[in-house]
Amino acid sequence: MNRYTIANIPGDGTGREVLPAGVQVLSAVAQRCGFALEFRDFDWSCETYLATGKMMPDDGLTRLADHDAIFLGAVGYPGVPDHVSLWGLLLPIRREFDQYVNLRPVRLLPGIRSPLREKSTGDIDFWVVRENSEGEYSQIGGRTGTGEDEIVIQQAVFTRRGTDRILRYAFDFARKLGRPHVTSATKSNGLYHSMPFWDERFAAIGAEYPGIATDQYHIDILAARFVMSPERFDVVVGSNLFGDILSDLGPGVTGTIAVAPSANLNPSRRYPSMFEPVHGSAPDIAGQGIANPIGQIWSGAMMLDHLGEAEAAAMVLAAIEAVLRDPQAVLTPDLGGNGSTAVLTRQILEKLQGR
Amino acid sequence: MNRYTIANIPGDGTGREVLPAGVQVLSAVAQRCGFALEFRDFDWSCETYLATGKMMPDDGLTRLADHDAIFLGAVGYPGVPDHVSLWGLLLPIRREFDQYVNLRPVRLLPGIRSPLREKSTGDIDFWVVRENSEGEYSQIGGRTGTGEDEIVIQQAVFTRRGTDRILRYAFDFARKLGRPHVTSATKSNGLYHSMPFWDERFAAIGAEYPGIATDQYHIDILAARFVMSPERFDVVVGSNLFGDILSDLGPGVTGTIAVAPSANLNPSRRYPSMFEPVHGSAPDIAGQGIANPIGQIWSGAMMLDHLGEAEAAAMVLAAIEAVLRDPQAVLTPDLGGNGSTAVLTRQILEKLQGR
């Protein structure tokens, strides 16, 4: 029997409510499909930070390293500056474990109302492949001068290796999907050094994949096109910052911010990959038991897929879609229902068991 | 009689078709309102670049300097890399003339179909105030290493002076509009140095305006909110890059990419300000005489407003809206019609003359 060890990091706020829902569903599908998931809890969060001055212990990364995957809820807490909480936990994990791909589906799901007119289930269905380890997210830079004269420098760092590998991932992924079309997000008209380089590499890597069509748009107009013609995309590849923006905008366009999943992948499998919902810790509704667990559960499905349990992954996704398609389903408030996290999770479990 | 000298730069592609339409309408309203506009043409473009290796002559900026304003079509031409054409003309003008504000309306106009459901004219009506002179658009940085080892550095530079003045502009503008609510675009969770600084200054400047409500969102979720709840915004302020993205996304959401205007303002009036449509040179339709002139004409209205001719500005905007509201109007193909640039311009002129 295949056995996988998973490091759970519930984190803050609603992360602590949806992560257990994910664990419940994954455990159920593992049992049905005959593999074992062993979950170990790591209670690292902004509360840890407030108590200890650190988001995780000094040997935190080492302790995560021998797991098959990391399953994260959400991190962020009012009063703890985001750049502290994120650079103390999420971003070091992404970097140290070389999770250089952030992969997110943008999909109009059954039963979910897109803010766009005249789009229906299936009309919008593409993927954002985001560079997840370098680029604009950098701690290089700082402040100089004081008072009125202060100047702040922020460096972005693009390496040939880092750029090429994310572009290759996007092309390989498009090929695997059978949707041979990759769109690049650029801004080479304004960002003088980084983006002309990005474009050059996109052209060079694209040339290695003669069967795959390419196009590219500046990020400003690309964002507008996500709204105007989202049905045109198959795989969209972007830098860390551009991919971040597009992979929130996409779920915004499909009405799925609260249900969208994400995978932080180390494709080499040398280190564990990490799976987390797109939404944050939602302090405004935390503690009420009404957070939508679908983003977490769907992230769990992506984790199973990454672990090689593709059939189980597909079953979880099918169960989510079956609930959303069911007019009798009791959904959480974000989807216009009055159900709790627990009630929505129970319905997904039922669909999984074919009920 | 007030007299203003305007430097016309038609630029490339459809810029050469819509700029004359703008001149026609502005000349007509000037005549009606009793002021004089003297237009001087500067034929600087990518063709100039291909012929001379420069987008404009060495003394280009000096030649523009003694005009009251600059009226630009669009710059960009297949075969000339964008970062060459833009950094050779548009961006130096913005910088040398200290046009540190880029101001763009996001407005759902009558007769224009938003891609969003259930929004109607007036529901979406806000402004994006973009920093236009520093930040992420920087030529500082470069490439080092060769081949597989190449690394590219791109620096963003935020000064206290540059940050404070755009934030103050946004607050003053919100006050002038009578819509006391400013939203800041940030990404202080990922961009480690620049955006925490931006947030600090936003809080500090906000404190100078106790009557104005503030909120802030990370650019990823803010982009999603432009789609999910665009009616919530009044004035949105962002850095050069974030403002760029938001001020294309906004017109995308309101269906007005082809008609949206923009102003590059030097509020001190020490240097000329520049007015240009949001759309680019549209090489795909250039030469066919079917480009929508409204973005250019509306930019012209913003120019009149800046010059102090507020009444004339309002008349031009009213004429545009009257045409769009008229079910008999013959619009250009981008708005679903089969009219030409000339035909649409003529209708605007007619409305202006009260016909």
Ligand SMILES: CC(C)[C@H](C(=O)O)[C@@H](O)C(=O)O
């Ligand atoms: C053409 C380009 C450099 C420019 C920018 O990004 O500033 C354009 O998108 C704009 O918004 O005016």
Ligand SMILES: CC(C)[C@H](C(=O)O)[C@@H](O)C(=O)O
């Ligand atoms: C929390 C934040 C640092 C993070 C990011 O920008 O990467 C989030 O927005 C995401 O996309 O996972």
